[in-house]
Amino acid sequence: MGWFLLVPRPNHKQQSTPLSMSQVRVRFAPSPTGFFHIGSARTALFNWLYARHTGGVFILRVEDTDQARNSEEFLSLIYNSLRWLGLDWDEGPEAGGEFGPYRQSERAPVYAQFLERLKASGRTYEKDGALLFRISGEPQVIEDAIRGRVERTEEKDFVIVRSDGKPVFHFVNVVDDISMRVTHVIRGEDHLSNTSKHTELFKALGEPIPVYAHIPLILKQNGPGKMSKRDQGALVEEYQKRGFLPEALVNFLCLLGWSPKDDREKLPLAEIVRLFDLPGVNQSNARFDEKKLAHMNMVYLHEMVPERCFVLARDFLFARNFFPEGAPDEAYLREVIALCQPKVRAIEDLPGFIGYFFSDDFAIDPKAKEKVFAKGDPKGRLGELLTSIPTADFSSDAALEVLVQGLAAQHGAGTGDYIHPARLAVSGSGVGPSFYGLLRVLGRDRVAARIGRFLATA
């Protein structure tokens, strides 16, 4: 890892005119042939981070030349996911820019023009109706900003235009990077072996070679191989639908192949932007760990301001049709969410956690009931509590706590002797949010009715 101390840092300035290359220009170039997945998201993220770190330009380029497999749905999914993650692009579709168009399907004239240049160099020839590129056969050396010197010799000529007239990936990719003035190519390591094809093309066209930075791949969490869009937990859209917090997913993704080099893990994006650099990126592949993502998501959830949590939770609950009988009172919902925010690990846990706040028709958990009735006199305690409810102060948790402590002292019992049976009576569950908050939010009427019903039926 010490090579970058010896070799001057990325040397694009030596390779081109300082004026045109004075600003970093990176691109993320997805092809809309399937769902947007975690690996692509991280590649986009690292490009975005580098652009923001250097004050450069982040370009979105759509590689939609595979017409048989492309779809506009997949494309808008990419846009949506990038926006959800906060990865805004400076140039590209829906953003404009002076080096467009940014969809390859609209760039045929550019490819024709560069093809003429390549033909003029005498390095192309036709075979079976396709156009081939004649390689130099010379070793291709790149100074990868992450891996250091990598050398590889391309061994055979390759097709650059199919017999149907469509140019292939290697050619259009290089042409676009040239014409969009891309200075740094940050992409997955799966492209490392392709790079020799690309440098051959850059040289044949007499163009400067960009700085390459091949980032490690994300491996699927179970089983062999890299993560693909078919793997469990691979789709960005899925996390969005499940109510994950985008800042948590971004933070987690940053830590797959990069670290701040100290023991911090949760850090603000602005801090990551400040610290991020290519030599700090790891060289080894990382295995995706959904448990750690879930933990990161929980940490962000618990630290989030309640109002934002409310908005996210409300939208999520409505999206899941959690209120089939219509919207609940907003102030009440806000209180429920605020009460439960510290107790759930994720927004998606909410539906299973808050049902009894919105319906009196909840089941009594038999296990919890067994535990409550195992000792003491739960019904007697509930009776005492019920008697005190009409005159109780439900305006604050503290007031309710005082009430229960008073009952306990008066009857020579512990607060738990009231709390556990009462929690069961009002929620049907042995677990839940802070007890006094639970009573306060449910309110006097519900609490009294539910305890009364419990005493009558349990």
Add this chain to the structure above:
RNA sequence: GCCCUCAUCGUCUAGCGGCUAGGACGGGGCCCUCUCAAGGCCCAAACAGGAGUUCGAUUCUCCUUGAGGGCACCA
């Protein structure tokens, strides 16, 4: 098969010649106590193997092994 890349706890990582090899997730235990999927504390857990270089290697070099990727008229 050929080529390229990588290699520290189960997982994500810190470490850039001398450390009791640190942190986090997950796992186990204890505490708190109004429950808990929350919080606090503690424990187990790693330098793949072999040769070198060096006074000294997790750290540098080579080999082996393992892992990943690439070798399309897919991108």
